[in-house]
Amino acid sequence: MRFPVFSWRQKLMITSLLCLVLPTVLTLVLTGLYTKNELKNKAVAKSEQSLEVAELYESNLMKDMINAFNSIQYDSEMITDLRVAWTKYKKDNTGTVDFFSFKQIAEKLERITFFGGQTYVTILLPNGLYFTNYSTYKNDLASMYEEPWLKKLSKEPTNTTSWLGTQRNYVKADAEKTPNLVTIVRTFQLYNHSPNAYIIMSKPEMQFSQIFSKYAADQVMMLLDEDGKIISHTNADQIGLTFKESSTGNVVMWNGLEYLSVSHPLPFAGWSMRSLTPYHSVTSKIGNVFNYVFILQIVFFMIFAIVLLYFLNQWTKPIMRVARTASKVEKGFLEERSNVQGRDEIGHLGSAFDKMLDRFEEMIRQIEWEQNRKRMAELELLQAQINPHFLFNTLNSIRMRAILKGEHEIGGIIGSLSTLLRMTINRNNEFVPLHEEVGTVEHYMQLMNFRHHEGVTLTVNLASDSLLESIPRFTLQPLIENAYIHGLKQKQGEISISAWKNAFFLLIEIKDTGVGISEEKLKEIKSGTPMSGIGLKNVSERLQIIYGEMFAMELDSTPGSGLSILLKIPLNAREGNGDAPSHSGG
Template identity: 75%
Template sequence: MRFPIWSWRQKLIITSLLCLVLPSVITLILTGLYTKNELRNKAVDKAEQSLEVADLYESNIMKDMVNAFNSIQYDSEMITDLRVAWNKYKKDNTGAVDFFSFKQITEKLDRITFFGGKTYVTILLPGGLYFSNYSTYKNDLKYMYGEPWLQELSKEPTNTTSWIGTQPNYVRSDADQAPNLVTIARTFQLYNSSVKAYIILSKPEEQFSQIFAKYASDQVMMVLDAHGTVISHTDPQQIGQTFRPRNASSGAFDIVKWNGLEYISVTHALPFANWSMQSLTPYESVTSRIGNLFSYVFVLQIIFFLLFAIVLLYFLNQWTKPIMRLARTAAKVEKGLLQERSKVKGRDEIGHLGLAFDSMLDRVGEMIHQIEWEQSRKRMAELELLQAQMNPHFLFNTLNSIRLQAILSGEPAIADNIGSLSTLLRMTINRNNEFVPLHEEIGTIEHYMRLMNFRHSEGVELHTNLASDTLLESIPRFTLQPLVENAYIHGLQQKQGVISISAWKQSGLMLIEIKDSGIGLSEEKIQELQGGSPVSGIGLKNVKERLQIIYGDAFSMEMKNSLPGSGLILILKIPLTVREENRDVSGHVGR
């Protein structure tokens, strides 16, 4: 096969012209780039980039501290433990604290993880009772109740967060390694009418300043509060000082004078407490490079002319070789060799063309495989359809006759079980509608439970708690039965117990909870399953995969133990946006 090459000849001519003009153009561009204003803009861009990295790091630290407040304050178990500890402390009325009695509180504080490293957590309760995640040996923290910043915070409303700033390290054992701490505090209440309590978080100031030297070695960076006080600085001597530079000029950035020197100043606001980050780049270090620029211009011109021939040959080879490879591959594909690939790569148009060509061949192969698979599935479906054409009415009529005979014989329990079996068979064989209302699905579960209890002679109880607005919501048929079967057989191990089903709506979702009083799963197994491992158990796997196919990413399934070592809870989150009009004739969701 022959291909026209006129477009490539034109490209070669344009390339030659560009290579002739390129040295002079590049020289002019470099001369313009290294003007005084351009160098200054580059310095600002570098400072902005450093600030963005440092801003992200500092913001993550601050967000992590705020999240730590929330994890403590809104942990119901932690609040309950604190209430018990405080009531016991008041009842003893000795002023002594038995820390072994409150071990669960300190253990919870120790388990809290923080971004950036070590964090000191202190909880001050009314009356002098306090807890911490660090040793308080020879370190009585009751003095904190009299700190001026705590007195001011006590006048603020409950749940007020106060960014205290930098203060000396109050943990004596670590004061030598970390002399300064950055502290924030929040007020809360154990009871609605009780006296305020306080959560105090402190991080070593080095965690804030260590990012400065790593990403801005040629800059002076600092964290300032709303009043200009230095919170964090690479020089510990500057901490606590007030930053008040004198502006020499202003614009997209500021030229400031500080300590007798001129700096290019760039500021970033942090997301909390009106704190900000300041970057100072020495102005002299930026402008000193201008004097060396022109000495390199002549040398650069000679180098560009020498590189011209090498660059021209290189580009000619790079542009023509991939085209020839594509041509050879296209000729082989035309002969029917669909396994051939050009393997042309690159970021230019030719590379994209080669990638698109190979992707097209891959797609053709996938489509051929898909068509073969669909034809096979179609033949299987036709066979199943022929098998399903046997009229099931004979079986239902026979079961109803047996049920009637059991009733006449005075065996209502056997009659009820036969009725449940008939209903389940009818639900299984009936394929008219893949989606059923929730109340109908629950009715199927009740029949199933009756048969399982009859079969295993166990008194497993089924409790349902369905919100009224969920009863008519449609779900795929036999969604809950495999989950109830899994709870009956594996959770309760076919012994006595309780299986509960609850349903309610929340934020555009219908939540269905299946809970059993069985043996549950280990936390390691739950973490493994939640982390994306294949779901164990045919019932769990089929239900999850089926609902993900129907609803896509909008569906999710959570798994947890109700109590450690007892009972498993499954929560299905089914979107309410899928309606009947979005399903095709066969009952599947339309894409």
């Protein structure tokens, strides 16, 4: 099947129509998705704000009950009064107690103030003695001792706090007005090893749910325990039920309806706050938004069509002229020009196209000239190269001929020079064994003594276990050169190299018997002032880059007594051993 061939004008018109229609459709679709997500996010943010206030209120209620526990349990006078009452109650063995004799206990309970209003406080002592801050008329609190939760708590350690959640109101005088209570119980002991006593705090459930009614009518709030059981709800019929949901992101199914769900944990007993916003109330607002968007799209469509027709008229002729010029250039007519002028984009395009053609021939000539220069430079470079191995082999030949003629000293000097040359041209290994690096230094000292006719003595003392330890090439030679030239001033003296190991470091010490460094200069170097000696600076910076902060260079000197340089190189640092300590450990 052959497809029709369209001219660029037809393609431009088709593209223009697509550019008008497709953005409109895509914008409507994307706007719908964005609007839906935006409304959803705003609803979630609103629920988050509501929950933050409600969470603060609920947390204050719980903290208030905890503080009441502490004010009773850790009040020494209260505990003393309770002990006296309990002792007298057991001693009388009558099953009753003269509450007027212990009215100070009741008065203290009544003086406790609570956030949020009414709070029922009950203190249950062993063997049936109890105190409250409410009237016990027609209340048989002895039945509390038979409650399953109390029997369970009797086996728990002292100071155990149990969050019972919601239960029926046990204060009969208020049961009709506030049928449900939110209760917390804590165990304590009057004496060591005595049976558990109990402090019971109960607040009407309405104190917890009253904050929920202050928000939007379509927003459902509830207080849940760690198992998802509803503790407090604006609808009393929901209290005691288990909140079960099937969720997809923030959208949950509950009681057959979709809700936007937001949850906040509370800092007590695994309880949490939950806010539910009907999902249909959020999505119902999208229709109005779509109407506004559709009208805006029609307006933009008309404006864009007018602008597009104008630019099509402006672009057609100049683009055709540039296209004809490009076609002729393709056939080899490099002298052809479009001569399109103007201040708009098409004018710049035509002018740039003509300038490109003007420079095309110039670039060809430039490339040919550069290629010729490049070939000449490569030839000159090949002619200027000297093979270092040729020099090395030539020096060895001269050395052997000097030895054969009896010039053993000259032969030794040439051998040392050959060894240094071989170490210089051999770049296969960045790291060499310590003994090989010291051997290079010994050859260097022979050459320096030969050059300056001075008897500088090199003493080497390497521990046997340090000989095969690897260090970077040319680590010691700059330090020996520094000692020879700046320390000994190229005069007689002694330079020593010592090396040994400890658990974490390879330690290399270079000493000389030269002029040393003044105390002020040494303090400046130790305080971080950049080193003036090029050898010292280069070695320090190079080893710092290789080994990082584990490497250290320590200098010790006094004027006239020479300089001591101690290198602390971490063992196995290049293998990534992270167990080495800092260099301060020595």
